[in-house]
Amino acid sequence: MPRSGGPVRVTKVPEIRTGDTVVVLSGKDAGKRGVVERVLRNRQGSILRRRRWSADWAKASPLAEVGVVVEGLNIAKRHTKPRQTSGTDRMPKIQQGGILDIAMPLPVSRVMLVCPKCDTPTRIAHATLDNGRRVRVCKHCGEALEVTQS
Numbered sequence: 001m002p003r004s005g006g007p008v009r010v011t012k013v014p015e016i017r018t019g020d021t022v023v024v025l026s027g028k029d030a031g032k033r034g035v036v037e038r039v040l041r042n043r044q045g046s047i048l049r050r051r052r053w054s055a056d057w058a059k060a061s062p063l064a065e066v067g068v069v070v071e072g073l074n075i076a077k078r079h080t081k082p083r084q085t086s087g088t089d090r091m092p093k094i095q096q097g098g099i100l101d102i103a104m105p106l107p108v109s110r111v112m113l114v115c116p117k118c119d120t121p122t123r124i125a126h127a128t129l130d131n132g133r134r135v136r137v138c139k140h141c142g143e144a145l146e147v148t149q150s
Contacts, residue, residue, distance in 0.1 A: 015113065015124045015136065016068055020145075022111040023121045024073060033114060034070035040105050041066050067105030074104045117143040 016022060020036045082097035112121040115138040124145070125137045136145040 016108055016111065021114045021116065022068070022070060023114055024070070024106065025110055025112055027074070027106070027110060029073045032073055034073045036068050037071050037103065038069040038105075039066065039108075040069065066108040068108055068111055069103050069105050070111065071103060074106050075101050076104045078102045113145070115141060115143065115145065117141050 016036060016039065018036050018039060021033060022036055023033050024030050078100040080095075080097050080100060083095045085093045085095050113124060114120065115122045118138060118141040120140055123139045125139050126134055127137045127144070128134050137143070138145060
């Protein structure tokens with residue numbers, strides 16, 4: 001419940017969604033393209049930063065902690081031990097150990113959406129359709145960016 005007299009904070013929705021094609025702007029995978037697997041949001045919505053003598057709520061964007069996992073980009077090695085998982089009493093299942101390649105999240109500010117129509121990295125505008133629905137629109141070509149969930 002918001003305090004009386006203060007502004008009501010609305011949770012911002014990330015402009016990049018699952019299934020979008022993005023290009024990485026900086027880092028070791030700069031210039032590479034991939035499809036977004038997951039969008040990870042900060043559950044708390046705000047960042048608690050601790051200073052030396054006090055703790056203050058930082059005035060940060062709600063999207064400051066949002067990350068995206070892109071297929072095949074920002075790969076990290078994960079070393080796992082073989083573990084015994086639950087199975088039957090006579091034949092317990094054993095998870096195989098080894099080195100796994102896992103795609104790690106990238107900050108949402110480090111990727112840019114690629115328009116499927118004009119195939120260029122673009123910023124996102126919003127437009128309202130005749131039926132009242134708001135859609136994301138490419139800034140270059142003006143086409144609506146529809147995501148087909150598969």
